[in-house]
Amino acid sequence: MDEKKIKRINELAKKAKSEAGLTPEEMVERDLLRQEYIAAYRNNLVAQLENTYIVEPDGTRRRLGKKS
Numbered sequence: 001m002d003e004k005k006i007k008r009i010n011e012l013a014k015k016a017k018s019e020a021g022l023t024p025e026e027m028v029e030r031d032l033l034r035q036e037y038i039a040a041y042r043n044n045l046v047a048q049l050e051n052t053y054i055v056e057p058d059g060t061r062r063r064l065g066k067k068s
Contacts, residue, residue, distance in 0.1 A: 001040040009033045 012030040016022050022030065052064040 001037055005033055005036070009037060 009030065012022060012026055012033070015026070016030070049064055053061045054064055055061050
């Protein structure tokens, strides 16, 4: 997710907290941007965990597997 979209999320959050509030169109935009941000965050976390290794006491390394 690029900085421009993150900046827009923050602008909408600030406006939502003000007395003016958000229009219905802005609420939809905010929700879509939030969903995109969460999906990007999850993808980054999964990629990081896929490259995580556990070092056993005997020195062997194994990948951190997916939880069943």
